[in-house]
Amino acid sequence: MTATFSAGLPGIADIRRAAQRLADLAVRTPIVESPALNERFGGRVLFKPEVLQRTGSFKFRGAYNKISGLSEEERARGIVAFSSGNHAQGVAASAALFGAKAVIAMPSDAPQAKVGNVRRMGAEVVPFDRFRDRREDVVQPYLDRGMVLVPPFDDPAIIAGQGTVGLEIVEQAAKLGVSLDAVVVPCGGGGLIGGISLAVKDASAATAIWGAEPEHFDDTRRSLEAGRRVANEPGHVSSCDALLTSEPGLITFEINRRNLAGVVAVSEQAVALAMRDAMAHLKLVVEPGGSVALAALSSGRIDLQGKCVAVVLSGGNVDFDVYSRMIAEA
């Protein structure tokens, strides 16, 4: 089983191919730094703001890579996806670039900014109840009609696309002349951190890959401890709508169990403080789920003293009222 799985896992060649496909379409997001935050953490923190990515999160990378790998005949049948919003936007934007029809199942409590953007990009939104409906059931009728599913994370092409973030971090750190002690990445289903880990480990096996999850949604943290995939307990809520997956993916967990140093679970309060720090010191609007890796720096779990650490800010699609309330209360 493991051997079969190894054969099916994406690798550095897939990530490089994804980077070629994404050139001129994805934003090569910059590295930004804050002297004030460097001073506070006692090390050098290189932020990779995927909030500046097309559609406001890293998700465009994976979705576009996946859809560009489909045949023309498959794309003509149309694309279907389920997502709380960032993957939805990535899929809608990518489908539009190929002129393909897209249907996206989105929870009815998804941020309005995300729902509005998906509709503006020409996709059909099918709302569902996050607690009552199984999202697989919602998309099934569309799959029955022959439309092609673009999954949110557990797919080699999706993971390879997200891995281009890691490729850029490696290249940008080299250009700055620094060697990375660690990379800290938000973790939902594990596609982003899995892809980044493949790219970073290929260049520098000694660099530690740390995940960050919201508390009560730390399925990857607990799965790594248990040595097998375990799901989150139902009944909890979190502001981090982008990270509320129920359990790690099969492929993503297989990658992450090999490559991750650990995962830090962060509180709602730590998330709000990180959003405020991003506003005050980086002048960046970061959504709750996008700020968990910055929040993890304050946990004391990750050694920062004199170190150089890259931190991914994975998305910035947040409704203004939520943003305003969380910053005000932080």
Next chain:
Amino acid sequence: MTATFSAGLPGIADIRRAAQRLADLAVRTPIVESPALNERFGGRVLFKPEVLQRTGSFKFRGAYNKISGLSEEERARGIVAFSSGNHAQGVAASAALFGAKAVIAMPSDAPQAKVGNVRRMGAEVVPFDRFRDRREDVVQPYLDRGMVLVPPFDDPAIIAGQGTVGLEIVEQAAKLGVSLDAVVVPCGGGGLIGGISLAVKDASAATAIWGAEPEHFDDTRRSLEAGRRVANEPGHVSSCDALLTSEPGLITFEINRRNLAGVVAVSEQAVALAMRDAMAHLKLVVEPGGSVALAALSSGRIDLQGKCVAVVLSGGNVDFDVYSRMIAEA
């Protein structure tokens, strides 16, 4: 007189020297783009976010360049400056890097974020009444003691430092393989746009340099029309605290009368809308005065159809309650 003035004006060599002094200290701010805004404006807009600069605005560049050009003996006597906040922070950070004492006269209604940052950097803040006191009178006792004034804009070393923004824009546009039809820059005293115009015109004389000012504080716009320096009428208010100079500088106006294509005056409402656009599409926190160049794009005055235009977002130091209110009302 004009000949003497020409001799005293900063040039491209001064800007290149400033860039060498600032290397490794100033952030080389990236170029960011929004497909949504490109679509709306019908051209390609390259944003230069100096909100990501050390101290949250471009002002660090000029202040550091000026102070690094002083003698050790001068720096030992201490630095004095007056500023609503961004220049104050630039001076305080630069003085701290040289271990020099700094005294900053700040209006008592300056944003608390700015006042707090200046104090945290070790400078002494002397509050004054923006409407009652002459700021020159406030700093005079410190000058009498031998401290050295670092003026906010009307100084060749300050202008050369701010000009490094233009040098970077030229280099970054070349790397992207685009030729710039125009550069749009916020204008207060005119140091930033003056410096940028020198760098951009040196590389490409055909690139139009446009200024943006808040309405009622459009002294540079009216001075260009009058062919001589004219002051703003007193009694108006604006959210753009960074741009409330009373009239153009002698040196800055001499540069700007030669290099500017024109200046667009923007309303408070246009400023708030630009701040919201920067949040929604660029995920950047931009202060009111920092967003006037983006606001100017919607005026219809600057030709954008099929053009490539660089827009400077000059600062992001805004108190959260002001930010929140302006975005909510936009």
